[in-house]
Amino acid sequence: SWRLGLEAAHRRNRIVHATGDGTGREIMRALIAAVRRTPSITLLEGVEARRLIVEDNAVRGVLAANASGALTIATNRVVIATGGIGGLFADSTNPGGCFGQGLALAAHAGAKLSDIEFVQFHPTAFDGPSRPMPLLTEAIRGDGAVLIDETGERFMADQPGAELAPRDIVARAVWRHRAAGHRTFLDARQHPGAEFAQRYPVISAFCKMAGIDPAHDPIPIRPAVHYHMGGITVDGFGRSTVQGLWACGEAARTGLHGANRLASNSLMEAIVCARWVAESIESVSAGPRAMLRDDAMPQASDPSAVRPILTQGLGVLRDRDGIARAIRSLYPLACGHSAASDAALVGLMVAVAAIRREESRGGHFRSDFPHIAASAVPSSLTRADALAAARDIVESTPFARSALS
Numbered sequence: 089s090w091r092l093g094l095e096a097a098h099r100r101n102r103i104v105h106a107t108g109d110g111t112g113r114e115i116m117r118a119l120i121a122a123v124r125r126t127p128s129i130t131l132l133e134g135v136e137a138r139r140l141i142v143e144d145n146a147v148r149g150v151l152a153a154n155a156s157g158a159l160t161i162a163t164n165r166v167v168i169a170t171g172g173i174g175g176l177f178a179d180s181t182n183p184g185g186c187f188g189q190g191l192a193l194a195a196h197a198g199a200k201l202s203d204i205e206f207v208q209f210h211p212t213a214f215d216g217p218s219r220p221m222p223l224l225t226e227a228i229r230g231d232g233a234v235l236i237d238e239t240g241e242r243f244m245a246d247q248p249g250a251e252l253a254p255r256d257i258v259a260r261a262v263w264r265h266r267a268a269g270h271r272t273f274l275d276a277r278q279h280p281g282a283e284f285a286q287r288y289p290v291i292s293a294f295c296k297m298a299g300i301d302p303a304h305d306p307i308p309i310r311p312a313v314h315y316h317m318g319g320i321t322v323d324g325f326g327r328s329t330v331q332g333l334w335a336c337g338e339a340a341r342t343g344l345h346g347a348n349r350l351a352s353n354s355l356m357e358a359i360v361c362a363r364w365v366a367e368s369i370e371s372v373s374a375g376p377r378a379m380l381r382d383d384a385m386p387q388a389s390d391p392s393a394v395r396p397i398l399t400q401g402l403g404v405l406r407d408r409d410g411i412a413r414a415i416r417s418l419y420p421l422a423c424g425h426s427a428a429s430d431a432a433l434v435g436l437m438v439a440v441a442a443i444r445r446e447e448s449r450g451g452h453f454r455s456d457f458p459h460i461a462a463s464a465v466p467s468s469l470t471r472a473d474a475l476a477a478a479r480d481i482v483e484s485t486p487f488a489r490s491a492l493s
Protein backbone atom coordinates (compact mmCIF):
# COMPACT_ATOMS: atom_id res chain seq x y z
CA SER A 89 0.00 0.00 0.00
CA TRP A 90 1.22 3.53 -0.81
CA ARG A 91 0.98 6.73 1.22
CA LEU A 92 2.23 10.26 0.51
CA GLY A 93 4.30 11.68 3.39
CA LEU A 94 5.66 15.16 4.23
CA GLU A 95 9.42 15.65 4.67
CA ALA A 96 11.77 18.53 5.51
CA ALA A 97 11.57 21.68 3.38
CA HIS A 98 8.71 20.23 1.28
CA ARG A 99 5.45 22.22 1.33
CA ARG A 100 3.08 19.33 0.76
CA ASN A 101 2.84 15.58 1.16
CA ARG A 102 4.56 14.22 -1.93
CA ILE A 103 6.97 11.49 -0.75
CA VAL A 104 5.75 8.01 -1.66
CA HIS A 105 5.97 5.47 1.17
CA ALA A 106 5.32 1.80 0.55
CA THR A 107 4.37 -0.73 3.25
CA GLY A 108 4.63 1.95 5.99
CA ASP A 109 8.37 2.56 6.44
CA GLY A 110 9.51 -0.40 4.30
CA THR A 111 9.88 1.70 1.10
CA GLY A 112 13.56 0.88 0.50
CA ARG A 113 12.97 -2.86 0.80
CA GLU A 114 10.04 -2.58 -1.59
CA ILE A 115 12.15 -0.68 -4.16
CA MET A 116 14.93 -3.28 -3.90
CA ARG A 117 12.45 -6.16 -4.27
CA ALA A 118 11.02 -4.67 -7.47
CA LEU A 119 14.44 -3.74 -8.90
CA ILE A 120 16.02 -7.13 -8.21
CA ALA A 121 13.06 -8.91 -9.80
CA ALA A 122 13.30 -6.65 -12.89
CA VAL A 123 17.07 -7.28 -13.23
CA ARG A 124 16.65 -11.06 -12.87
CA ARG A 125 14.04 -11.27 -15.60
CA THR A 126 16.06 -9.16 -18.10
CA PRO A 127 17.96 -11.59 -20.35
CA SER A 128 20.49 -8.98 -21.55
CA ILE A 129 21.83 -8.52 -17.98
CA THR A 130 24.52 -10.92 -16.74
CA LEU A 131 24.69 -10.71 -12.96
CA LEU A 132 28.04 -11.27 -11.23
CA GLU A 133 27.29 -11.44 -7.52
CA GLY A 134 29.88 -11.14 -4.77
CA VAL A 135 32.34 -9.40 -7.12
CA GLU A 136 34.13 -6.23 -6.07
CA ALA A 137 35.60 -3.75 -8.58
CA ARG A 138 39.08 -2.76 -7.33
CA ARG A 139 40.62 -0.71 -10.19
CA LEU A 140 39.76 0.54 -13.65
CA ILE A 141 42.26 -0.13 -16.40
CA VAL A 142 42.70 3.13 -18.29
CA GLU A 143 44.91 3.99 -21.25
CA ASP A 144 45.11 7.45 -22.85
CA ASN A 145 42.26 8.66 -20.62
CA ALA A 146 39.94 5.91 -21.93
CA VAL A 147 38.55 2.90 -20.06
CA ARG A 148 39.93 -0.48 -21.18
CA GLY A 149 38.71 -2.77 -18.43
CA VAL A 150 37.99 -3.51 -14.79
CA LEU A 151 40.12 -5.35 -12.25
CA ALA A 152 37.81 -7.10 -9.83
CA ALA A 153 37.90 -9.80 -7.18
CA ASN A 154 35.56 -12.38 -5.73
CA ALA A 155 35.98 -15.06 -3.10
CA SER A 156 37.92 -17.33 -5.46
CA GLY A 157 40.37 -14.70 -6.72
CA ALA A 158 41.02 -12.02 -9.31
CA LEU A 159 38.89 -11.28 -12.32
CA THR A 160 39.76 -9.06 -15.28
CA ILE A 161 36.95 -7.77 -17.46
CA ALA A 162 37.89 -6.17 -20.80
CA THR A 163 35.46 -3.38 -21.70
CA ASN A 164 35.45 0.18 -23.01
CA ARG A 165 32.19 1.06 -21.18
CA VAL A 166 31.88 1.19 -17.39
CA VAL A 167 29.18 2.78 -15.20
CA ILE A 168 30.05 3.51 -11.57
CA ALA A 169 26.94 3.24 -9.37
CA THR A 170 28.54 2.45 -6.02
CA GLY A 171 26.44 4.72 -3.78
CA GLY A 172 27.51 7.14 -1.07
CA ILE A 173 30.42 7.63 1.36
CA GLY A 174 28.69 7.35 4.74
CA GLY A 175 30.81 4.30 5.62
CA LEU A 176 33.84 6.62 5.83
CA PHE A 177 32.35 8.11 9.02
CA ALA A 178 31.72 6.52 12.41
CA ASP A 179 28.08 7.63 12.58
CA SER A 180 26.12 7.01 9.41
CA THR A 181 22.81 5.70 8.19
CA ASN A 182 24.53 4.20 5.12
CA PRO A 183 25.40 0.52 4.88
CA GLY A 184 29.02 -0.04 6.00
CA GLY A 185 29.93 -1.12 2.43
CA CYS A 186 29.16 2.37 1.08
CA PHE A 187 32.51 4.04 1.65
CA GLY A 188 33.20 5.66 -1.68
CA GLN A 189 34.88 2.77 -3.49
CA GLY A 190 33.51 4.09 -6.77
CA LEU A 191 35.00 7.50 -6.06
CA ALA A 192 38.36 5.83 -5.46
CA LEU A 193 38.02 3.89 -8.74
CA ALA A 194 37.26 7.12 -10.63
CA ALA A 195 40.00 9.10 -8.86
CA HIS A 196 42.65 6.48 -9.63
CA ALA A 197 41.45 6.50 -13.25
CA GLY A 198 42.18 10.25 -13.37
CA ALA A 199 38.52 11.42 -13.36
CA LYS A 200 37.49 14.68 -11.77
CA LEU A 201 35.35 14.72 -8.63
CA SER A 202 33.20 17.76 -7.78
CA ASP A 203 31.51 19.27 -4.73
CA ILE A 204 32.68 16.38 -2.57
CA GLU A 205 32.80 18.59 0.53
CA PHE A 206 28.97 18.62 0.46
CA VAL A 207 28.00 15.82 2.84
CA GLN A 208 24.46 15.75 4.19
CA PHE A 209 23.92 14.92 7.85
CA HIS A 210 20.48 13.60 8.77
CA PRO A 211 19.42 15.13 12.08
CA THR A 212 17.50 12.15 13.44
CA ALA A 213 19.42 8.89 13.43
CA PHE A 214 18.64 6.55 16.33
CA ASP A 215 21.28 7.23 18.99
CA GLY A 216 22.36 3.72 19.87
CA PRO A 217 25.18 1.26 19.12
CA SER A 218 23.76 -0.21 15.85
CA ARG A 219 25.68 0.51 12.64
CA PRO A 220 24.38 1.53 10.18
CA MET A 221 22.39 3.80 12.45
CA PRO A 222 18.65 3.25 12.09
CA LEU A 223 17.01 6.28 10.50
CA LEU A 224 14.03 8.01 12.04
CA THR A 225 12.50 9.27 8.83
CA GLU A 226 11.53 12.92 8.51
CA ALA A 227 8.02 11.73 7.75
CA ILE A 228 7.62 11.25 11.54
CA ARG A 229 8.27 14.97 12.02
CA GLY A 230 5.98 15.54 9.03
CA ASP A 231 3.34 13.71 11.07
CA GLY A 232 3.85 16.19 13.91
CA ALA A 233 6.62 14.70 16.10
CA VAL A 234 8.92 17.33 17.67
CA LEU A 235 12.53 17.55 18.88
CA ILE A 236 13.08 17.93 22.61
CA ASP A 237 15.94 17.68 25.09
CA GLU A 238 16.16 15.86 28.43
CA THR A 239 14.28 18.75 30.13
CA GLY A 240 11.41 18.49 27.62
CA GLU A 241 12.34 21.82 25.94
CA ARG A 242 11.46 22.06 22.21
CA PHE A 243 14.75 23.60 21.13
CA MET A 244 13.80 24.02 17.42
CA ALA A 245 10.43 25.69 18.09
CA ASP A 246 11.63 29.29 17.36
CA GLN A 247 13.46 28.53 14.10
CA PRO A 248 11.69 29.24 10.77
CA GLY A 249 10.17 25.92 9.71
CA ALA A 250 10.83 24.57 13.23
CA GLU A 251 11.50 20.78 13.12
CA LEU A 252 10.84 20.71 9.37
CA ALA A 253 13.48 23.33 8.49
CA PRO A 254 16.02 22.11 5.92
CA ARG A 255 18.12 19.16 7.11
CA ASP A 256 21.36 21.09 7.51
CA ILE A 257 19.70 23.65 9.82
CA VAL A 258 18.07 20.99 11.99
CA ALA A 259 21.27 18.89 12.08
CA ARG A 260 23.33 21.90 13.24
CA ALA A 261 20.74 22.79 15.89
CA VAL A 262 20.80 19.23 17.26
CA TRP A 263 24.62 19.13 17.08
CA ARG A 264 24.99 22.44 18.95
CA HIS A 265 22.42 21.49 21.58
CA ARG A 266 24.36 18.28 22.22
CA ALA A 267 27.66 20.17 22.30
CA ALA A 268 26.09 22.37 25.02
CA GLY A 269 25.69 19.21 27.10
CA HIS A 270 22.11 18.22 26.33
CA ARG A 271 20.62 14.93 25.21
CA THR A 272 18.32 15.07 22.20
CA PHE A 273 15.12 13.16 21.46
CA LEU A 274 12.37 12.82 18.89
CA ASP A 275 9.07 13.09 20.71
CA ALA A 276 6.31 11.23 18.87
CA ARG A 277 4.11 10.74 21.93
CA GLN A 278 1.44 13.26 20.83
CA HIS A 279 1.81 12.86 17.05
CA PRO A 280 1.59 10.27 15.62
CA GLY A 281 1.20 8.88 19.15
CA ALA A 282 -0.77 5.64 19.32
CA GLU A 283 -0.64 5.28 15.51
CA PHE A 284 3.19 5.09 15.49
CA ALA A 285 3.53 1.31 15.37
CA GLN A 286 1.05 0.98 12.53
CA ARG A 287 2.56 3.83 10.47
CA TYR A 288 6.22 2.96 11.10
CA PRO A 289 6.43 -0.78 11.76
CA VAL A 290 10.19 -1.12 11.03
CA ILE A 291 11.19 1.79 13.29
CA SER A 292 8.74 0.59 15.89
CA ALA A 293 10.39 -2.85 15.88
CA PHE A 294 13.95 -1.57 16.47
CA CYS A 295 12.72 0.88 19.12
CA LYS A 296 11.07 -2.06 20.85
CA MET A 297 14.35 -4.02 20.76
CA ALA A 298 16.01 -1.03 22.45
CA GLY A 299 13.28 -1.01 25.12
CA ILE A 300 11.55 2.13 23.79
CA ASP A 301 7.86 2.50 22.99
CA PRO A 302 7.55 5.62 20.77
CA ALA A 303 3.91 6.10 21.80
CA HIS A 304 5.08 6.58 25.40
CA ASP A 305 8.85 7.34 25.37
CA PRO A 306 10.93 10.04 23.60
CA ILE A 307 13.35 8.39 21.11
CA PRO A 308 17.08 9.27 21.51
CA ILE A 309 18.51 10.82 18.31
CA ARG A 310 21.73 12.35 16.95
CA PRO A 311 22.88 13.60 13.52
CA ALA A 312 24.56 11.07 11.22
CA VAL A 313 26.09 11.16 7.73
CA HIS A 314 23.30 10.31 5.33
CA TYR A 315 23.88 11.45 1.75
CA HIS A 316 26.67 12.72 -0.50
CA MET A 317 25.74 15.57 -2.84
CA GLY A 318 29.19 15.58 -4.45
CA GLY A 319 30.84 12.79 -6.39
CA ILE A 320 32.21 11.93 -9.80
CA THR A 321 31.83 14.93 -12.11
CA VAL A 322 29.38 14.06 -14.89
CA ASP A 323 27.73 15.92 -17.74
CA GLY A 324 24.04 15.75 -18.73
CA PHE A 325 24.62 12.26 -20.18
CA GLY A 326 26.27 10.92 -17.04
CA ARG A 327 29.72 10.95 -18.71
CA SER A 328 32.74 11.49 -16.47
CA THR A 329 35.92 13.22 -17.62
CA VAL A 330 37.39 9.80 -18.58
CA GLN A 331 36.25 8.38 -21.92
CA GLY A 332 34.02 5.32 -21.51
CA LEU A 333 33.34 6.01 -17.83
CA TRP A 334 29.84 7.00 -16.71
CA ALA A 335 28.54 7.51 -13.18
CA CYS A 336 25.01 7.34 -11.87
CA GLY A 337 23.14 7.53 -8.57
CA GLU A 338 24.71 8.82 -5.38
CA ALA A 339 28.26 8.29 -6.68
CA ALA A 340 27.69 10.85 -9.43
CA ARG A 341 27.81 14.60 -9.04
CA THR A 342 25.15 15.83 -11.44
CA GLY A 343 24.76 19.19 -9.68
CA LEU A 344 21.02 18.56 -9.32
CA HIS A 345 21.17 18.66 -5.51
CA GLY A 346 23.35 21.76 -5.17
CA ALA A 347 24.92 21.79 -1.73
CA ASN A 348 21.96 20.29 0.09
CA ARG A 349 19.72 17.54 -1.25
CA LEU A 350 16.02 18.03 -0.69
CA ALA A 351 14.57 14.98 1.08
CA SER A 352 13.85 12.12 -1.33
CA ASN A 353 15.31 13.71 -4.44
CA SER A 354 18.10 11.16 -4.74
CA LEU A 355 15.93 8.31 -5.95
CA MET A 356 14.27 10.72 -8.36
CA GLU A 357 17.70 11.68 -9.68
CA ALA A 358 18.77 8.05 -9.96
CA ILE A 359 15.69 7.12 -12.00
CA VAL A 360 15.91 10.09 -14.37
CA CYS A 361 19.68 10.05 -14.87
CA ALA A 362 19.90 6.25 -15.24
CA ARG A 363 17.87 6.54 -18.44
CA TRP A 364 20.14 9.27 -19.78
CA VAL A 365 23.19 7.13 -18.97
CA ALA A 366 21.63 4.08 -20.68
CA GLU A 367 20.88 6.10 -23.82
CA SER A 368 24.38 7.55 -23.85
CA ILE A 369 26.01 4.10 -23.51
CA GLU A 370 23.88 2.77 -26.36
CA SER A 371 25.38 5.41 -28.64
CA VAL A 372 28.95 4.16 -27.95
CA SER A 373 29.96 0.94 -29.70
CA ALA A 374 31.40 -1.86 -27.59
CA GLY A 375 34.61 -1.77 -29.66
CA PRO A 376 37.14 -4.58 -30.02
CA ARG A 377 38.20 -6.35 -26.83
CA ALA A 378 41.51 -4.88 -25.76
CA MET A 379 44.48 -7.02 -24.69
CA LEU A 380 44.83 -5.98 -21.08
CA ARG A 381 48.12 -5.37 -19.38
CA ASP A 382 48.74 -7.30 -16.21
CA ASP A 383 47.93 -4.70 -13.53
CA ALA A 384 48.58 -5.46 -9.88
CA MET A 385 45.38 -6.17 -7.94
CA PRO A 386 44.96 -3.81 -4.97
CA GLN A 387 43.96 -5.48 -1.73
CA ALA A 388 40.42 -5.25 -0.34
CA SER A 389 39.67 -1.89 1.24
CA ASP A 390 39.11 -1.34 4.92
CA PRO A 391 37.95 2.16 5.93
CA SER A 392 38.16 1.62 9.70
CA ALA A 393 41.37 3.68 10.14
CA VAL A 394 39.80 6.55 8.22
CA ARG A 395 36.48 6.76 10.10
CA PRO A 396 37.73 8.46 13.29
CA ILE A 397 39.72 11.00 11.23
CA LEU A 398 36.78 12.12 9.07
CA THR A 399 34.36 12.01 12.00
CA GLN A 400 36.63 14.35 13.95
CA GLY A 401 37.60 16.79 11.19
CA LEU A 402 34.74 16.79 8.67
CA GLY A 403 31.64 16.71 10.86
CA VAL A 404 28.55 18.94 11.01
CA LEU A 405 30.68 21.95 12.07
CA ARG A 406 34.06 22.32 10.40
CA ASP A 407 36.96 24.74 10.66
CA ARG A 408 40.36 25.14 9.08
CA ASP A 409 42.38 23.71 11.96
CA GLY A 410 40.23 20.59 12.22
CA ILE A 411 40.26 19.96 8.48
CA ALA A 412 44.03 20.54 8.27
CA ARG A 413 44.57 18.00 11.07
CA ALA A 414 42.48 15.48 9.12
CA ILE A 415 44.57 16.15 6.00
CA ARG A 416 47.81 15.54 7.89
CA SER A 417 46.50 12.19 9.14
CA LEU A 418 45.00 11.10 5.82
CA TYR A 419 47.87 12.08 3.51
CA PRO A 420 50.35 9.34 4.49
CA LEU A 421 47.59 6.72 4.40
CA ALA A 422 46.41 7.90 0.96
CA CYS A 423 49.96 7.77 -0.41
CA GLY A 424 50.53 4.22 0.85
CA HIS A 425 49.37 0.82 -0.35
CA SER A 426 47.54 -0.47 2.71
CA ALA A 427 43.91 -1.60 3.06
CA ALA A 428 43.12 1.97 4.20
CA SER A 429 44.63 3.71 1.14
CA ASP A 430 41.58 3.99 -1.13
CA ALA A 431 39.30 5.12 1.69
CA ALA A 432 41.98 7.60 2.82
CA LEU A 433 42.30 8.97 -0.71
CA VAL A 434 38.55 9.67 -0.91
CA GLY A 435 38.60 11.18 2.60
CA LEU A 436 41.59 13.32 1.67
CA MET A 437 39.83 14.63 -1.44
CA VAL A 438 36.76 15.52 0.68
CA ALA A 439 39.04 17.31 3.16
CA VAL A 440 40.96 19.26 0.50
CA ALA A 441 37.68 20.38 -1.11
CA ALA A 442 36.39 21.37 2.35
CA ILE A 443 39.46 23.42 3.28
CA ARG A 444 39.31 25.23 -0.05
CA ARG A 445 35.66 26.23 0.36
CA GLU A 446 35.98 29.19 2.71
CA GLU A 447 32.24 29.77 3.14
CA SER A 448 29.21 27.93 4.53
CA ARG A 449 26.75 26.52 2.06
CA GLY A 450 24.22 23.71 2.49
CA GLY A 451 25.80 20.63 4.05
CA HIS A 452 29.24 22.31 4.35
CA PHE A 453 29.41 24.56 7.43
CA ARG A 454 32.66 26.32 8.38
CA SER A 455 32.50 27.90 11.83
CA ASP A 456 35.45 30.11 10.74
CA PHE A 457 33.52 31.21 7.59
CA PRO A 458 29.87 31.04 8.71
CA HIS A 459 28.42 33.01 5.77
CA ILE A 460 27.55 32.04 2.23
CA ALA A 461 29.79 33.53 -0.49
CA ALA A 462 28.17 35.93 -2.96
CA SER A 463 28.47 33.50 -5.84
CA ALA A 464 28.64 29.73 -5.91
CA VAL A 465 32.06 28.43 -6.85
CA PRO A 466 31.89 24.83 -8.08
CA SER A 467 34.81 22.86 -6.71
CA SER A 468 36.37 20.10 -8.70
CA LEU A 469 39.60 18.24 -8.31
CA THR A 470 41.54 15.21 -9.47
CA ARG A 471 43.56 12.82 -7.34
CA ALA A 472 46.76 14.58 -8.43
CA ASP A 473 45.34 18.02 -7.45
CA ALA A 474 44.29 16.72 -4.05
CA LEU A 475 47.63 15.03 -3.32
CA ALA A 476 49.57 18.17 -4.33
CA ALA A 477 47.35 20.43 -2.19
CA ALA A 478 47.57 18.04 0.77
CA ARG A 479 51.36 17.85 0.49
CA ASP A 480 51.52 21.67 0.73
CA ILE A 481 49.50 21.54 3.94
CA VAL A 482 51.50 18.69 5.43
CA GLU A 483 54.75 20.51 4.67
CA SER A 484 53.55 23.88 5.97
CA THR A 485 53.79 24.74 9.65
CA PRO A 486 50.76 23.53 11.59
CA PHE A 487 47.70 25.71 11.06
CA ALA A 488 49.56 28.30 8.96
CA ARG A 489 47.73 29.42 5.85
CA SER A 490 48.99 27.17 3.08
CA ALA A 491 49.69 27.78 -0.56
CA LEU A 492 46.18 26.55 -1.28
CA SER A 493 44.46 29.90 -1.43
Ligand SMILES: Cc1cc2nc3c(=O)[nH]c(=O)nc-3n(C[C@H](O)[C@H](O)[C@H](O)COP(=O)(O)OP(=O)(O)OC[C@H]3O[C@@H](n4cnc5c(N)ncnc54)[C@H](O)[C@@H]3O)c2cc1C
Nearest residue numbers: 136137169170171181182185189223337338352353354355
Ligand atom coordinates in the same frame (compact mmCIF):
# COMPACT_ATOMS: atom_id res chain seq x y z
C1 LIG B 1 18.37 4.83 5.57
C2 LIG B 1 18.28 5.57 4.28
C3 LIG B 1 17.06 6.12 3.88
C4 LIG B 1 16.95 6.80 2.68
N1 LIG B 1 15.75 7.31 2.31
C5 LIG B 1 15.63 7.90 1.11
C6 LIG B 1 14.38 8.37 0.65
O1 LIG B 1 13.37 8.26 1.35
N2 LIG B 1 14.31 8.95 -0.58
C7 LIG B 1 15.42 9.11 -1.37
O2 LIG B 1 15.31 9.64 -2.48
N3 LIG B 1 16.63 8.68 -0.95
C8 LIG B 1 16.75 8.08 0.25
N4 LIG B 1 17.98 7.66 0.67
C9 LIG B 1 19.13 7.83 -0.22
C10 LIG B 1 19.09 6.76 -1.30
O3 LIG B 1 18.65 5.55 -0.73
C11 LIG B 1 20.47 6.56 -1.92
O4 LIG B 1 20.95 7.79 -2.38
C12 LIG B 1 20.37 5.58 -3.06
O5 LIG B 1 19.92 4.31 -2.61
C13 LIG B 1 21.72 5.39 -3.73
O6 LIG B 1 21.51 4.47 -4.75
P1 LIG B 1 22.74 4.02 -5.65
O7 LIG B 1 22.15 3.05 -6.65
O8 LIG B 1 23.47 5.19 -6.15
O9 LIG B 1 23.69 3.25 -4.65
P2 LIG B 1 23.37 2.06 -3.63
O10 LIG B 1 21.94 1.73 -3.59
O11 LIG B 1 24.06 2.43 -2.35
O12 LIG B 1 24.11 0.82 -4.28
C14 LIG B 1 25.51 0.80 -4.43
C15 LIG B 1 25.91 -0.63 -4.58
O13 LIG B 1 27.26 -0.69 -5.07
C16 LIG B 1 27.92 -1.72 -4.36
N5 LIG B 1 29.37 -1.43 -4.42
C17 LIG B 1 30.06 -0.46 -3.78
N6 LIG B 1 31.36 -0.52 -4.12
C18 LIG B 1 31.50 -1.56 -4.99
C19 LIG B 1 32.60 -2.12 -5.68
N7 LIG B 1 33.84 -1.62 -5.58
N8 LIG B 1 32.38 -3.20 -6.50
C20 LIG B 1 31.13 -3.71 -6.64
N9 LIG B 1 30.04 -3.21 -6.00
C21 LIG B 1 30.23 -2.14 -5.19
C22 LIG B 1 27.36 -1.64 -2.95
O14 LIG B 1 27.59 -2.84 -2.25
C23 LIG B 1 25.89 -1.41 -3.27
O15 LIG B 1 25.22 -2.61 -3.47
C24 LIG B 1 18.11 6.97 1.87
C25 LIG B 1 19.34 6.43 2.27
C26 LIG B 1 19.42 5.74 3.47
C27 LIG B 1 20.76 5.18 3.88
